[in-house]
Amino acid sequence: MDESSKTNQINKLNDKNQIVSPNSEVIERALVKDWDKEIQKGEDMEKYWALEAEQFDWFKKWDEVLDESNKPFYKWFVGGKINLAHNAVDRWIDTNKRNKVAILYANELGEEVKITYYELYREVNKMANALKKLGVKKGDSVSLYLPMCPQLVVSMLACTKIGAIHSAVYSGLSSVAIVERITDINSKVVITADGTFRRGKVINLKPVIDEAVLECPSVETVIVINHTGSYDDGANLNENEVLYNEIIEDESDICPAEMTDAEDPLFILYTSGSTGKPKGVLHTTGGYMVGIATTLRKVFDIQEDDLWWSTADAGWITGHSYTIYAPLLLGSTTLIYEGAPDFPDAGIWWKVIERYGVSKFYTAPTAIRHLMRYGDEYPNSYNLNSLKVLGSVGEPINFEAWKWFYEEIGNSKAPIMDTWWQTETGMHMISPIPVADLKPCSATKPLPGVHVAIVDEEGIEVETGKKGYLAITNPWPAMFRTLYNDEERYKEVYWNFFSNLLYKTGDMARIDEEGYVWIEGRSDDVLKISGHRMGAVEVERAFNSHPAVNETAVIGKEDEVKGQVIKAFLILNEGHELDMSYGEGDVTLKDALKMHVRHDLGPIAVLGEIVSVDSLPKTKSGKIMRRILKAQEDGEDLGDTSTLDDL
Ligand code: PRX
Numbered sequence: 001m002d003e004s005s006k007t008n009q010i011n012k013l014n015d016k017n018q019i020v021s022p023n024s025e026v027i028e029r030a031l032v033k034d035w036d037k038e039i040q041k042g043e044d045m046e047k048y049w050a051l052e053a054e055q056f057d058w059f060k061k062w063d064e065v066l067d068e069s070n071k072p073f074y075k076w077f078v079g080g081k082i083n084l085a086h087n088a089v090d091r092w093i094d095t096n097k098r099n100k101v102a103i104l105y106a107n108e109l110g111e112e113v114k115i116t117y118y119e120l121y122r123e124v125n126k127m128a129n130a131l132k133k134l135g136v137k138k139g140d141s142v143s144l145y146l147p148m149c150p151q152l153v154v155s156m157l158a159c160t161k162i163g164a165i166h167s168a169v170y171s172g173l174s175s176v177a178i179v180e181r182i183t184d185i186n187s188k189v190v191i192t193a194d195g196t197f198r199r200g201k202v203i204n205l206k207p208v209i210d211e212a213v214l215e216c217p218s219v220e221t222v223i224v225i226n227h228t229g230s231y232d233d234g235a236n237l238n239e240n241e242v243l244y245n246e247i248i249e250d251e252s253d254i255c256p257a258e259m260t261d262a263e264d265p266l267f268i269l270y271t272s273g274s275t276g277k278p279k280g281v282l283h284t285t286g287g288y289m290v291g292i293a294t295t296l297r298k299v300f301d302i303q304e305d306d307l308w309w310s311t312a313d314a315g316w317i318t319g320h321s322y323t324i325y326a327p328l329l330l331g332s333t334t335l336i337y338e339g340a341p342d343f344p345d346a347g348i349w350w351k352v353i354e355r356y357g358v359s360k361f362y363t364a365p366t367a368i369r370h371l372m373r374y375g376d377e378y379p380n381s382y383n384l385n386s387l388k389v390l391g392s393v394g395e396p397i398n399f400e401a402w403k404w405f406y407e408e409i410g411n412s413k414a415p416i417m418d419t420w421w422q423t424e425t426g427m428h429m430i431s432p433i434p435v436a437d438l439k440p441c442s443a444t445k446p447l448p449g450v451h452v453a454i455v456d457e458e459g460i461e462v463e464t465g466k467k468g469y470l471a472i473t474n475p476w477p478a479m480f481r482t483l484y485n486d487e488e489r490y491k492e493v494y495w496n497f498f499s500n501l502l503y504k505t506g507d508m509a510r511i512d513e514e515g516y517v518w519i520e521g522r523s524d525d526v527l528k529i530s531g532h533r534m535g536a537v538e539v540e541r542a543f544n545s546h547p548a549v550n551e552t553a554v555i556g557k558e559d560e561v562k563g564q565v566i567k568a569f570l571i572l573n574e575g576h577e578l579d580m581s582y583g584e585g586d587v588t589l590k591d592a593l594k595m596h597v598r599h600d601l602g603p604i605a606v607l608g609e610i611v612s613v614d615s616l617p618k619t620k621s622g623k624i625m626r627r628i629l630k631a632q633e634d635g636e637d638l639g640d641t642s643t644l645d646d647l
Contacts, residue, residue: 042448076287080262085161088328108339127158138163147196163258170315262286280484291427291478296326346374362391394531426478459498565608
């Protein structure tokens with residue numbers, strides 16, 4: 001590329017292959033000005049991460065940066081003592097950030113709450129003391145089932161302050177999913193809210209928890225946040241329930257931070273894999289903090305005057321790492337928003353950006369595609385000039401969405417950081433930084449200190465440009481340390497697939513001549529529905545638990561807005577048809593099945609199509625071959641069918 005075009009702003013993007021270079025404003029402002037040099041710095045990985053770790057307040061410095069003696073159970077910053085809440089909150093109160101807004105909460109009712117670092121500090125301490133009083137100790141787990149509200153942030157930080165392990169369950173998941181997650185870790189305490197605001201209504205969360213807790217004998221106390229006002233006129237609580245406001249009211253606003261070890265567990269987050277059982281991804285303290293804070297600062301060029309908005313809910317890893325923890329670890333202001341992206345109309349996000357002057361905005365392709373359908377008038381009626389850097393996460397972004405995001409939201413001047421990473425990686429792994437030359441729809445290159453390769457089934461690197469398995473070749477600080485209660489599965493699923501101990505991501509990808517990575521979708525039976533990860537087996541299990549269903553196979557069907565939706569192939573039991581009426585009223589069996597699956601998996605299970613079939617393609621050993629159904633659906637060659645029993 002010639003140098004003269006480098007700083008020219010591109011106004012219209014017509015060609016997918018066009019390189020989008022940063023404009024002079026982006027370069028001038030950037031903390032890191034030379035992408036290649038920064039990547040080179042990461043070549044001495046341990047030195048690079050150790051230098052980044054220096055930014056924190058350690059109670060005791062580490063003895064060793066990386067311990068590889070028991071692969072794949074890696075340890076980072078061995079011997080170090082550090083507390084996340086202390087670094088995210090306490091350490092700012094003796095600086096000029098004391099009265100800076102830490103959390104800016106806004107919701108669809110137009111309400112807002114601003115919480116400064118000092119206020120956050122006091123509230124976290126009160127909650128931490130209240131948890132201690134309820135018997136929560138270092139190493140105990142606390143389950144959270146909460147909407148995006150300030151008390152959610154307080155609850156997470158209060159757990160980390162005392163060394164308790166939190167497990168947040170997305171507030172759209174069903175009681176079935178909650179029971180599974182609470183019983184796996186035996187939480188004594190659950191924190192929830194009465195409800196959440198969504199599209200002009202209050203969605204009640206408490207009844208979902210009530211139903212779940214009946215089946216969770218470990219739960220001794222449920223802390224309830226009076227968020228939507230159900231308890232304004234006095235509380236009508238069950239025996240084991242307490243109100244958040246009441247338990248923190250008389251607590252001291254001083255609470256010393258637990259001296260947690262760098263390798264002490266921080267949180268567990270459940271995610272889907274290719275088997276039915278959700279995986280409890282365990283993250284620990286020191287390395288995680290170093291990984292997320294470094295990547296947020298560099299990828300989004302976070303500086304003192306920024307207003308950061310990540311739209312991800314705290315029920316997912318993006319919410320943990322980048323909506324909540326990393327911005328606070330950088331002493332930044334993070335906006336948390338409660339409500340739908342298209343209510344009261346499809347301009348609400350743009351209105352929020354204009355109202356507060358958001359400078360860095362991070363969201364998912366599915367949301368961009370959804371809002372794009374409403375046309376340009378919405379973004380065009382707001383002043384979005386404050387936006388300096390944009391970000392995308394969760395699934396591949398298609399060119400039309402990239403172009404719209406870049407031109408209509410970023411005004412052809414804010415570069416898009418297409419960040420590739422996973423619940424397991426904890427932090428961004430493949431992503432540009434603002435001064436990078438972008439190739440639309442490529443996540444560009446591994447970040448400094450991260451090393452990846454495209455390999456075949458043996459773990460041998462394929463030729464440049466060839467598609468293969470995306471593997472990570474070196475450990476990284478924010479990596480998960482194991483699957484909770486399932487070390488065997490941790491080794492089996494992620495590390496033993498290739499013979500040479502590479503980390504298997506489950507994604508296919510290729511790397512072009514210039515080292516840019518192009519993600520080509522999953523290699524396993526994991527679906528991405530509106531960016532949410534869901535195992536095919538999980539959905540099949542939900543269908544199979546209905547009395548009318550004999551057997552099910554599901555695949556992801558391409559969808560313009562949601563990326564993928566579920567297509568289910570069902571073998572129904574004798575005497576059943578999808579169109580027959582079932583139960584009361586006008587309900588057909590198909591409707592009943594939809595309700596049944598949504599009850600089990602929550603509304604994130606978006607069912608695109610349900611069809612009834614006589615048989616399913618299986619291997620001779622009886623495993624369903626979803627890839628055959630998928631190839632048939634996409635009108636592709638069926639590939640190797642030699643192990644197929646019956647088509
Ligand atoms: O398939 C990749 C896709 O999301 C998977 C990880 O999902 P989850 O653990 O739910 O984490 C999502 C948020 C970090 C990956 O294996 N994925 C994530 N980011 C991208 C992506 N696919 C393409 N491009 C991305 N930027």
